[in-house]
Amino acid sequence: MTRSYITVAIPYVNARPHVGYALELVQADVLARWQRSQGHEVRLLGGTDDHALKNVLAAAAVGVPTKQFVDQNAAAFEGLRVPLHVSFDDFIRTSRDRRHAPGVAALWRACAARGDFYRRWYEGRYCVGCEQFYAAADLIDGRCPEHGTVAELVSEENWFFRLSRYRDRILDAITSGELAIVPETYRNEVVAFLREGLDDISVSRSQDRAHGWGLPVPDDPTQVIYVWWDALGNYVTALGYGAGDPTFDTWWRGADERIHVIGKGILRFHAVYWPAILLSAGLPLPTKICVHPYLTADGAKLSKSAGNAIDTVSVVETVGVDALRWWFLRDVPRTVDADFTLERVIARSDEDLAHGVGNLIHRVVTMVHRLADGAVGDGVAPDGPVVDGSRASAEITAALDAYDFRRATGIVRALVDDANRRVDATRPWELPRGSRAARDALGDLVRRARLVAELLGPFVPETSTLARIALTPDATGRLPASRPLVPAIAPARA
Ligand SMILES: [Zn+2]
Numbered sequence: 001m002t003r004s005y006i007t008v009a010i011p012y013v014n015a016r017p018h019v020g021y022a023l024e025l026v027q028a029d030v031l032a033r034w035q036r037s038q039g040h041e042v043r044l045l046g047g048t049d050d051h052a053l054k055n056v057l058a059a060a061a062v063g064v065p066t067k068q069f070v071d072q073n074a075a076a077f078e079g080l081r082v083p084l085h086v087s088f089d090d091f092i093r094t095s096r097d098r099r100h101a102p103g104v105a106a107l108w109r110a111c112a113a114r115g116d117f118y119r120r121w122y123e124g125r126y127c128v129g130c131e132q133f134y135a136a137a138d139l140i141d142g143r144c145p146e147h148g149t150v151a152e153l154v155s156e157e158n159w160f161f162r163l164s165r166y167r168d169r170i171l172d173a174i175t176s177g178e179l180a181i182v183p184e185t186y187r188n189e190v191v192a193f194l195r196e197g198l199d200d201i202s203v204s205r206s207q208d209r210a211h212g213w214g215l216p217v218p219d220d221p222t223q224v225i226y227v228w229w230d231a232l233g234n235y236v237t238a239l240g241y242g243a244g245d246p247t248f249d250t251w252w253r254g255a256d257e258r259i260h261v262i263g264k265g266i267l268r269f270h271a272v273y274w275p276a277i278l279l280s281a282g283l284p285l286p287t288k289i290c291v292h293p294y295l296t297a298d299g300a301k302l303s304k305s306a307g308n309a310i311d312t313v314s315v316v317e318t319v320g321v322d323a324l325r326w327w328f329l330r331d332v333p334r335t336v337d338a339d340f341t342l343e344r345v346i347a348r349s350d351e352d353l354a355h356g357v358g359n360l361i362h363r364v365v366t367m368v369h370r371l372a373d374g375a376v377g378d379g380v381a382p383d384g385p386v387v388d389g390s391r392a393s394a395e396i397t398a399a400l401d402a403y404d405f406r407r408a409t410g411i412v413r414a415l416v417d418d419a420n421r422r423v424d425a426t427r428p429w430e431l432p433r434g435s436r437a438a439r440d441a442l443g444d445l446v447r448r449a450r451l452v453a454e455l456l457g458p459f460v461p462e463t464s465t466l467a468r469i470a471l472t473p474d475a476t477g478r479l480p481a482s483r484p485l486v487p488a489i490a491p492a493r494a
Contacts, residue, residue, distance in 0.1 A: 003041040003250075004257040006032050007235050009266060010047035010094065013073035014058035017080055018309035019324075019340055020263070020295040020302040026328045027292060027405060028261040029086045033458030034400050034408075036087075038393065043089045043251050045238050046081070048074040049231040050095030051214040053128050066213055070095055083316040084325070085461050092238040094230060099240055104225060104233040105218045106242025110281035112218070116162040122202050123155035130265075131227050133202060146265060159204040159217060161229075166276035167198040173275065179285050181271055182403040185335045186264060186291040190271040201273065203229050232274045235260065236283065258286040264293055264335075290403040293333065295340045302340065310340060318342065319489055322460035323349035329405040329459055330413075350488045353463055356416045357452060358486035361467050363420075364449045365482040367428055368442055374478035376446060389451045396455065412455050419448040446471065 008028045011021055025046065032044040050070045059069035074093050081088050094100045111117065124133040129147035133154075144151050171194045173179040174187065181187035203226040204217050210224035217223040233241075235258075239248040252258060262270050267289070275285050295302050302309060315324055319342065327345040330352060332338040368374055392411055399407035423445060431438040453467035466485050473479055 001040055002035075002256040003254065004032075004035050004259060005043050005045070005239075005251045005255045006035075006257075006259045006261065007045045008047075009260075009262045009270075010049040010092070010231055010234050011077060012052040012054045013048050013050060013070055013077055014052070014054040015309065016073060017077045017312055018302050019312050019315055021077070022080065022084055022312040022315075022324070023295055023328050023332060024261055024263060024292060025080060025084055025086045026325050027290070027403075029084070030329060030405065030408075030458050031259065031261070031290075031400060032087055033461070034396065037454075037458055038397065044087060045090045045092065045235070046078070046086070046088045047092035047097075047234050047238065048077050048094065049227070049234075050074060050093055051230050052131055052227050053210065053213070054131065056211045056213045057128065066211075067095070080312060083313055083321060085321055090238055092234050094234055097238075099243065100234065100237045101215055103237025103240070103242045104215055104230055107233050107236065107277065107281055108218050108225065108229075110283075111161065111277060114280050114282075116165065116280045117159050117203070118162070119157055120160045120202075121155075121157050122160075123153070124202075125151035126154045127151045154205075154209065156206050156209065158202040158206075159220070159223060160200045161203040161276070161280075163201050163273065163276050164198045166279050167194055169279055170194060170272060170275045173285055174271070178287075179271070179275060180288040181267075182288065182290055183334045186267055186271075186289075190267060193268065194272065198272070202226065228269055228273065229277065232269065232277065235274075235286075241283075253284060257288060258284070259288045259290060260286050261290045261292070264291050267291055293335055294337045295332070296337045297340055299339060301337070315342070315345070319345050319349065320462075322353060322463045322486075323489060326353055326409070326460055330409045332405070334404060334406070346489045346493070349486075350490050352413055352416075353460065354486045354488040356413065356420070357456065357463060357467065358484060360416055360420050360423075360452065361449055361470050361485045362482055363423055364442075364445045365470055365479050367423075368446065368479055369482060371428055371433060371438060372442060374481075376473045376477060376479060389454075392451070392455060409459060412452060412459070415448065415452050415455070419445065419452065422448065 006028055008024050028044060032042045035042045055070050056066050059066040078091050092100060125139060126133050127144035127147060127149065129149055130144060134144065134151050138145060139151055142150055174181060174191060181190055204223040205226060207222060207224055214224035214227060215230050217225055236248065236252055239245065239251050241248045260270050270289050278285055297310060323345050327348045331344065331348055368376065392415060395411050396408045399411065426441040428438055428441040431441060450471050453464055453471055457464040463486055470480060470485060
């Protein structure tokens with residue numbers, strides 16, 4: 001048994017959550033659910049980044065006090081766990097969770113004790129959207145490459161963190177595999193960045209520029225801790241870091257895996273800055289960073305600020321949670337952005353879940369009723385040839401270790417197709433009723449269907465539960481009456 005701590009990035013709450021955020025939640029949830037299904041210990045953490053300057057500006061734009069604005073939006077992010085069936089064990093909101101501020105202060109002090117801070121006058125171009133400084137060479141006509149907005153000129157005295165000190169150690173951790181970054185494209189990107197060398201970074205801002213929102217620098221109340229430092233800290237403050245909480249020893253120091261699931265845009269923060277902070281504070285590094293691409297709508301990045309956000313809750317209300325989850329897992333490529341449309345989600349769900357899984361379960365249960373009066377264990381031999389479930393499980397584990405959801409779901413989809421082909425090949429309805437051959441054929445199909453139902457659990461929990469119920473005999477040893485398991489969505493909308 002292994003122990004895994006899995007986190008998702010904590011988003012800014014400057015607007016309501018869009019469907020791109022849902023992708024990350026579902027991916028992390030599948031990793032957590034799969035590990036639990038294999039008997040491992042898992043803790044899945046989510047949260048919100050309340051201290052971003054973006055939140056302050058967005059609140060001011062609608063004339064609502066920052067705290068009230070943040071509370072409202074953060075609740076919408078946290079609330080997504082219900083419609084998306086995300087199995088969070090914990091959720092941290094950085095502005096109001098009591099664990100956070102003392103933990104961030106402790107992290108700061110640990111790095112200060114290492115001699116990793118110094119004050120310096122600084123001038124640079126800052127993108128509030130990214131909450132980061134940009135070198136002139138990285139801007140396009142003075143504009144942020146991510147947001148296309150003009151980066152503002154900031155000059156002030158800040159606290160600087162000796163990031164440069166940790167370059168060799170981080171490069172070594174990544175190239176040796178101590179800190180895995182998957183898929184490899186993203187690992188190569190970080191390695192190339194590190195090979196160019198690292199500058200120290202500004203990790204505070206004046207109270208003035210922060211509009212008084214955020215956590216004060218310990219022993220220097222004129223400065224506010226840089227929001228990324230504050231936000232990255234959530235991964236350990238949620239475990240009670242700095243408070244002598246044994247949870248931290250169990251789930252950070254004592255975990256076999258410390259996994260961060262993030263979007264490609266914040267790779268540098270997680271693969272360079274965060275490891276440096278941990279090394280400075282004398283804490284173990286993450287073991288793996290899983291990176292996903294973006295979702296787009298008509299080719300443009302989905303973003304809260306761009307205004308093309310697609311509301312997750314209304315998508316779930318329209319197509320159902322498992323259709324959305326399955327599309328994320330089955331169709332979103334590993335490193336290329338995926339264009340989101342409802343039509344794509346519906347087509348994939350209808351093909352795989354309604355016609356593939358739903359049809360298989362419906363056919364099998366119908367046959368058991370017609371040919372064996374619904375009885376499993378009597379009309380259907382429970383001990384016939386065994387489908388190799390452990391091999392499928394091992395293959396799915398390997399795919400998920402590589403953060404490859406398309407490969408993982410493809411394994412289940414192949415089992416569905418095999419089972420459906422098996423129905424056509426064995427034609428149990430042509431075998432003598434009650435014969436050994438009929439019992440074996442039906443038993444084999446029931447076991448295959450059950451395996452599919454079980455393996456689907458971490459991916460599409462609702463469909464899996466319905467399938468299991470359909471394949472579980474009642475007190476009289478009979479399966480429930482057959483009914484369509486997953487109705488097709490497209491015809492109902494036509
Ligand atoms: Zn930006």
